[in-house]
Amino acid sequence: MKVTIIGGGLAGSEAALQLAKKGVRSDLCEMRPDRTTGAHKTGYLAELVCSNSLGSNDPHSASGLLKQELRMLGSFLIKFADECSVSAGNALAVDRDLFAQKVTDEIKKNNLINLVNAEITEIPAHNPVIISSGPLTSDSLAKKIIEFTGRENLYFFDAIAPVIERDSINFEKAFTANRYNKGDSPAYINCPMSREEYEIFYETLVNSPVIELKEFEKNAKFFESCLPVEVLAKRGKDTLRYGPLKPVGLTDPRTNRENYAVVQLRQDNKAATLYNMVGFQTNLKWPAQKQLIQCIPGLENATITRFGVMHRNTFIHSPSVLMPTLQAKNRRELFFAGQITGVEGYTESIATGLLAGINAAGLLSGQQTLIFPQTTMLGALCSYITHEEHGNFQPINSNWGLLEPPVRQKNKKLRHELLSERALEVYRGLSF
Numbered sequence: 298m299k300v301t302i303i304g305g306g307l308a309g310s311e312a313a314l315q316l317a318k319k320g321v322r323s324d325l326c327e328m329r330p331d332r333t334t335g336a337h338k339t340g341y342l343a344e345l346v347c348s349n350s351l352g353s354n355d356p357h358s359a360s361g362l363l364k365q366e367l368r369m370l371g372s373f374l375i376k377f378a379d380e381c382s383v384s385a386g387n388a389l390a391v392d393r394d395l396f397a398q399k400v401t402d403e404i405k406k407n408n409l410i411n412l413v414n415a416e417i418t419e420i421p422a423h424n425p426v427i428i429s430s431g432p433l434t435s436d437s438l439a440k441k442i443i444e445f446t447g448r449e450n451l452y453f454f455d456a457i458a459p460v461i462e463r464d465s466i467n468f469e470k471a472f473t474a475n476r477y478n479k480g481d482s483p484a485y486i487n488c489p490m491s492r493e494e495y496e497i498f499y500e501t502l503v504n505s506p507v508i509e510l511k512e513f514e515k516n517a518k519f520f521e522s523c524l525p526v527e528v529l530a531k532r533g534k535d536t537l538r539y540g541p542l543k544p545v546g547l548t549d550p551r552t553n554r555e556n557y558a559v560v561q562l563r564q565d566n567k568a569a570t571l572y573n574m575v576g577f578q579t580n581l582k583w584p585a586q587k588q589l590i591q592c593i594p595g596l597e598n599a600t601i602t603r604f605g606v607m608h609r610n611t612f613i614h615s616p617s618v619l620m621p622t623l624q625a626k627n628r629r630e631l632f633f634a635g636q637i638t639g640v641e642g643y644t645e646s647i648a649t650g651l652l653a654g655i656n657a658a659g660l661l662s663g664q665q666t667l668i669f670p671q672t673t674m675l676g677a678l679c680s681y682i683t684h685e686e687h688g689n690f691q692p693i694n695s696n697w698g699l700l701e702p703p704v705r706q707k708n709k710k711l712r713h714e715l716l717s718e719r720a721l722e723v724y725r726g727l728s729f
């Protein structure tokens with residue numbers, strides 16, 4: 298018996314490779330490049346649509362812990378990400394093309410995975426199915442998912458940050474440094490602003506035109522950690538200075554002092570020729586974006602290779618639809634994985650793809666499906682999306698607040714170390 302996987306993104310690719318590892322065949326159905334999503338640019342599987350960073354790699358951070366758990370569970374995509382990593386301080390950032398190409402090559406050469414280039418417009422009625430069609434699920438499939446779940450899909454918007462050519466940055470003003478000098482070598486480019494420069498930047502930003510939302514997008518709900526800079530700016534003049542433009546921990550070598558605000562850029566490709574603007578998601582009209590970026594000190598002559606844009610994000614109401622094994626409550630051989638389950642983020646999407654793959658294989662071989670304890674980040678995430686009594690269910694990424702039971706330790710650093718050690722202990726001695 299075969300598993301049908303709908304969507305060859307991060308979750309679908311990980312699921313297919315996990316199934317193959319267990320000797321289970323799958324049809325991995327991906328509609329690109331013939332049909333695109335609006336955000337993807339290539340025909341590769343597992344394309345990263347925005348930032349090239351999978352978040353912190355420090356096992357004593359929530360996102361780093363999830364990565365470490367995935368390594369111990371034998372995640373293929375995290376292994377490939379490690380192999381394609383670029384310098385990014387404490388974060389795991391990758392050369393996006395190398396990474397996606399590697400995933401595609403591995404899947405193409407695996408003879409248990411049949412790659413089908415087609416848009417799937419129905420949920421197959423028989424055999425196990427994994428729906429991993431992502432936040433930009435095609436409309437025809439989204440309609441069928443709504444029919445299945447019996448609820449309207451919820452939606453909101455993510456925003457993409459612009460990418461700049463390194464050669465066009467003025468290093469007489471910009472400087473390289475990691476916040477609090479963490480990491481081996483300085484990975485970030487920092488564009489410092491004085492109070493006067495910030496005020497000019499702020500006035501330009503709040504007066505810049507945005508791309509108009511379509512009628513069906515008017516009631517947009519933004520995910521808090523992906524808010525566009527223009528939305529943050531409207532909350533108050535200093536909101537950005539306490540958010541993505543915070544200057545703390547970044548000493549300007551020219552003055553030996555911290556600045557009033559700092560725009561950070563992070564390496565985007567292996568060759569280090571491209572840098573993305575950290576936390577600078579925006580939906581401003583492109584000429585206005587260019588004007589705004591070029592009023593940032595150090596970016597006066599910036600060459601923008603990719604402008605910021607915003608996109609729809611589709612996800613199901615998992616607390617009503619799914620069990621923590623990621624199986625649908627009313628059809629046990631139907632699994633959901635990735636961002637469509639209401640987890641948020643690249644690593645979280647890979648993680649749920651891994652679990653859906655392992656559990657679909659388990660179901661086929663008559664074994665028990667797995668639920669990890671809530672002391673692990675993976676278990677806690679799955680528990681949160683499937684159990685929480687959310688008045689207003691919104692996607693979630695890995696964070697310490699999910700882990701149960703809490704650990705009593707006042708010192709935050711020590712507490713995180715204890716939580717991390719407790720989680721990793723669960724996986725020691727297990728074989729997957």
Ligand SMILES: Cc1cc2nc3c(=O)[nH]c(=O)nc-3n(C[C@H](O)[C@H](O)[C@H](O)COP(=O)(O)OP(=O)(O)OC[C@H]3O[C@@H](n4cnc5c(N)ncnc54)[C@H](O)[C@@H]3O)c2cc1C
Nearest residue numbers: 304306307308328347348417430431435635636642643646
């Ligand atoms: C614009 C945008 C920016 C984002 N930026 C970030 C970020 O910077 N950092 C971060 O951690 N997360 C980000 N996310 C969130 C999320 O981590 C990514 O979307 C991630 O790729 C989700 O993984 P996935 O496997 O669930 O979906 P995807 O990786 O999107 O994979 C789904 C696949 O399904 C295919 N598909 C869709 N419908 C069909 C169909 N009917 N038939 C066949 N194939 C289909 C798509 O073409 C796609 O390849 C962003 C999301 C969006 C929308």
